[in-house]
Structures are given as C-alpha cells and as structure tokens.
Amino acid sequence: MSTNVLSRQPVMKSWLAENGSLAALVVLAIALSLLSGDFLTVTNLLNVGVQAAVTAILAFGATFVIITGGIDLSVGAVAALSAIVLAWTATGSGLPWPVATVIALVVGLACGLVNAALIAYGKLPPFIATLAMLGVARGLALVVSQGSPIAMPDAVSHLGDTIGGYLPVPVLVMALMGVITAVVLNRTYAGRAMYAIGGNEEAARLSGIKVNRQKLITYALSGAFAAVAGIVLASRLASAQPQAASGYELDAIAAVVIGGASLSGGKGRAFGTLVGALILAVLRNGLNLLSVSAFWQQVVIGVVIALAVLLDTLRRRGST
Template sequence: MLVSTNVLAVRPTARTLLAENGSVAALVVLVVALSLLSGDFLTVTNLLNVGVQAAVTAILAFGSTFVIITGGIDLSVGAVAALSAITLAWTAADSGLPWPLATLVALAVGIGCGLVNAALVAYGKLPPFIATLAMLGVARGLALVVSQGSPIEMPEAVSHLGDTVGGYLPVPVLVMALMGVVAAVVLNRTYSGRAMYAIGGNEEAARLSGIAVSRQKLVTYALSGAFAAVAGVVLASRLASAQPQAASGYELDAIAAVVIGGASLSGGKGRALGTLVGALILAVLRNGLNLLSVSAFWQQVVIGVVIALAVLLDTLRRRSGR
C-alpha cells in the first residue's frame, strides 16, 4: 500500500515536469530526428548557423514574453525593429551623428513606440491587438518615409555585430544570450517582473493588491520596444544595411516562439528560457527542412501546423487547470 501511495505521489510530479519541459523534449527529439535524416545537420558550422538564424526571432520573442505574460500581445515588434534600424542608419549616415549616439536614438525610438502602445492599452483602453496593429502600420510607414523606400548602409562599427568573434563564434548569438539573461533577470529578480505575472494572472486582483497596473504596462511595452530595437539593429548588421521592409512577419514568429516555449496566451505564465527554446525549435525546424530540400511552400505549412499545435496545447493546459 505504501508503494502504491508513493507511485501516486510521483506521477503528478512527473506530469508536471513533462508539462514544464515539453518544449525542451520537443527540441531534443527534433534535433535527434534531423541528425538521423541529414548528415550535415549535426555539425558545428550548421549549429552555429541555427543560432544565428534564431537570434533575431529570440530577441524579439524575449520582449514579447513580457507582454504575453501580462495577458497582452504585441504585433508591432517587427515593424518597430525595422524603424529602429532605419533610425540608426539614417541618423549616422545622413545626419552625421556618431554611431554610439545614433544607437541610443534607435533604442529610444523602440522604447517610444512601446510607450505609445502601452498608453493606448492602459489609458486609451484599446485592446492590445488593435493598439499594436495600429503601431505596426505606423512604424512600418515611418520606416518607409525616413528611408524613402530604399536600404540605408549601416555604420561600419555597428555592422560588426553581424560578424564573428575570433572568426568562429557569431556575435548575434552572443547578443541573443545577453538579452536572454536580461529577460530572465527582469522576470525573476525585479518588482516589474513579479507584477507582470500578477497582472496576467488576475489584473483586478493585482490592482487591489496595490500594483500600479497602468504604470507596469508602460514598463512592459517599453521593454518590448527596447528588445525590438536591439533585434532590428542585429538584423540590419547581418544584412549590412537597414531595410524598411526588414523583419516583416517576424512578430508572428516571436509570438509563436513564446507560446511554443510554454507561455500562455491568457497571461500569467512564461519564462525566458522557454522562449529561447521556442525560438530554437523554429530555427532548427526551418534549417532542417532546408537541408532536406523541402519546398519553401511546404515549410510554411509545417511551421503553421507547429504553431497551431502549440496554441492547442496551451488551450488544453488552461482547461486542465495547469
């Protein structure tokens, strides 16, 4: 009888671990499967390439994690990334501003876009979907206006972000790791991080407990904008130019990475590590399908199915009360 009791006590723990680490298990299975299907997959060069491919999406997704944990959504991160990169290149190339100051201006643009989103949501009472969709159009339009629809060359010092350290380790991967650490610290070690979880869990209860909900939403969306600006600079550095149409559709990949990583679209749940794993799953999947010479059209189908399954699993988790 004692043994049965112990077994019953272990089962919920095992189920909990599986639920919390399901994305990690999925990544491991995916890596093993692609290693068996393609001899070129499990090589150092290709794995570093996967990291580079995941970098921009992961950085965007870290910022989106903050918003999704509060129960919101940010559809503007791809456009804000493009606008921030265009701002950096334009202020440095056309206005002659030193690149460190131009970088700060680009970061300020990303934060400013986030603050506008937050103001529309927190004070204008617009649904996050509508507010950030409007910002998507505004930011993309401004990127086209400033650049006049043409790419702008990035400053040489900034373009080194697309290079490698010692000719081996890609800088975008290092930036991704750094931003992941920042996201984890914000979520786990700061008052704002704890407030995000509280707001996502129950906004009214958070307000009654003394949390300044509107102020914390300003912080949340500002962080999302800042991470988008960093992602835009990294992407432009890889391309050696800021392009007004860059990062188009990346907002969907960012949201997908957050959900695949175990966050809940209803809010109150999510981790930086899970988001990183979600971004890696998308990058590994795309890389593996390319190595297997799968048509780009079918790749879109596969990615869509993966996203649908991730959202379905999130829905099932919420229904089961996990």
C-alpha cells in the same frame, strides 16, 4: 505541515510538465541528425543560432507583454524603424555611431510607450493599439529611408560578425537578452507584477500594484527589445531596410506560445521562449537541409505551431 511547507512538488515530473517544448526540441534535433548528415555540425548549429537570434530577441520582448495578458503586433515594424533611424542618423546625418545607437533604442522604447499609453490610458485593446503602431512604424521607416536601404555604420555592423571567426555575435546578443529577460521576470518587481497583472488584473490593482505604470514598463521593454533585434538584423545584412522583419511579430508570438506561455496571461518563461524560437529555427533549417520546398515549409511550420500548443493544452488538462 509546518516542516514540509517549503518543499516543492516532485521534481522530475514537474520539470517535464514545465519543459515539454524542450523535449520536443531534443526529439526534433535527434530526428534531423538522423535524416541529414549536415545537421549536427558546428557550422550548421551556429547558423541555426544566427537564424534564431532575431526572432528570439523579438520574442523575449513579446514574452513580457504576453505574460501581462497583452499582445504586441508592432515588434517587427518597430525593429525596422529603429534600424533605419540608426543608419540614417549615423550614415546619413553623420552623428557618431554610439549616439545613433542610443537614439535607435530610444525610438524603440518610445514606440512601446505610445502603445502602452494607448492601452493603459486610452483603454484600447492591445491588439488594436499595436496594430496601429505596426502601420505607423512601418510607414515611418519607409518615409525616413525614402523606401531604400541605408548602409549601417561599420562599427555597428560588427554585431553581425563572428568573434574569432566562428562565434557569431547575434548568438551572444540573443543569450544576453535572454538572461536579461529571465532576470527581469524572476527577480524584479516589474517582472513579478507582470505575472500578477496577467493572472488577475483587478486583484493586482487591489493589491496596490500600479497597473498602468507597469504596463508602460512592459511595452517599453518590448519596444526596446524590438530595437535591439532590428539593429542585429540590419548588422547581419550590413544595411537597414525599411521592409525588414516583416511578419516577424507572428514568429515572435509563435515562439512565445510554443515556449509554454498562455495568451490569456499570467504564464510564460524566458527559457521557454528561447526554446520556442529555436524550434522554429531548427525546423526551417532542417527543412532546408532536406530540400523541402519553401512553400511546403510554411505548411509544416503552421502545423507545428498548432501541434505544439495542442499538446501543451492536452498535457495541462491531463495533469489537473
């Protein structure tokens, strides 16, 4: 017993059980490359990456929250508000763009902190607190911008460009945020505390974890990630729009769940979330290439979300 106590489960089997969504992504990609000659080209794949980037960044932030057993419906609205604040302070008020960027990130973070304060200290259900924030942030974005798009400062707009003419910066930002998420979740105290809180909040509290403080960190991270996503999106469009990223919060949640996280908390991984976001982007891209109407696309995506989670549930049930 003492010798094999550190050994792990059979590697291959557990890897497949943990990465069912990756297998699904591979199957999807193979199917699409057979169906459409345009799918498996460098240009198209980078295009998919760009399409996935904003959802993925939002979803990374939502992963923290969902692991603690919470939910954040405000990320799309917070993304829009942060981008508006950046454009407005830089273009409108003439602040230097680095200062404006920091202010935008702080706005995202602050929205997250307000969410957390309502949840941790006000004891509001996360669904309600973040639904309220969705309304407030979207409303403030409209108020600040007076309902019209504001041009992004040129320096920041490069975030939407490519490096050397082919490597899109949004994909790099997505990769960077993904690595940050993985490191936070696996290597930091805050990350491990998120799993414990989502797994059993009372047991976490009785083990000395300051649950309320950890929730502040969790939702603040989600807010900050939303700000980054908002800035990337606005850079791609070269202007901040108050109605940008509407409904993206649902894509983000879908990506997290497709990636294997549990809405009841305690489970979820950065890599899974990335795969989830890629599945959504590949699907949209593929359906476009196959000229499926935008109306039917929504139907297909809805079915895929249900199927992904259903398969996951069945597999877990089978393995226990």
